[in-house]
Amino acid sequence: MSQGPVGSDGGPSDEGRAPQRLVSGRYRLLERLGEGGMGVVWRARDEVLGREVAVKEVRAPADLDPREVHRLYARLEREGWAAARISHPNVVTVHDVAAEDGRPWIVMELVRGLTFAEVLEAEGPVPPERAAAVGLEVLAALRAAHGAGVLHRDVKPGNVLIANDGRVVLSDFGIAVVEGNTALTMTGELVGSPEFLAPERALGRVPGPESDLWSLGVMLYAA
Structure with missing residues (x-):
């Protein structure tokens, strides 16, 4: 899934709005920005730093074996941290890899x-x-x-x-x-x-x- 829809400027629909869920005790989900095969990207508020971010909610395919789900989430967490070490103005900045519900949530800069x-x-x-x-x-x-x-x-x-x-x-x-x-x-x-x-x-x-x-x-x- 791409972060692509994160940048869309269209107004949020009622369907896209999140129930103000707080992820990892810090990131409050505000609005669904896009969805793909691997999950959903949300506009969220970092309650600690007081800024808006994009949060990628990772979802494993429903028919995946539990052992493969564990491997998938472990890999995506590792890769989220790998992306976080890239510092360049042309690369989306990864701020954090949060853990919630036993899976990683990738926290990125919000690019409009x-x-x-x-x-x-x-x-x-x-x-x-x-x-x-x-x-x-x-x-x-x-x-x-x-x-x-x-x-x-x-x-x-x-x-x-x-x-x-x-x-x-x-x-x-x-x-x-x-x-x-x-x-x-x-x-x-x-x-x-x-x-x-x-x-x-x-x-x-x-x-x-x-x-x-x-x-x-x-x-x-x-x-």
Whole structure:
């Protein structure tokens, strides 16, 4: 799931409103911003620091074996902390990985704006100069992540946020893998959006930084 809808500026509906639930004794859920296969993203208030944040509520598939659920949550918690160590203006900032109901809740900066996918859907193909400008900023984000030993594995327009202030932010490292620590990654697991998947990943081979660059190239082609 992407943090993409986090940036949407539409007014909240009654359905999207949370019952003011307090997560980990600190993060008060205010409004549902988006939903995907791996859970829900909420707009929330950090009651300790008095600021709004985005909170990613992770939900395992209902039919997953309990042992696999435990492995999944352990992996996502580890990957949330891995993303938190990446400090770069083009990478969404992960503030915390909270624990509630035996599963991780990823707490991120709240980026207001649109996803690049929403921009393309509304405007159609963008001029090459604009696509290149977005691509350069995503490339800078990937360099920072790769420098920290983190692969993104799902680079696509829906995971690129165009903030209201013009900043380009790469979000959703929720299926990332950390180099040198893959023990919790399920064998044969295929994660990511198929149309943006590098060939070596589709063939089940070990991915590397070049796999993210392939996905970036496909994203630029889509733009």
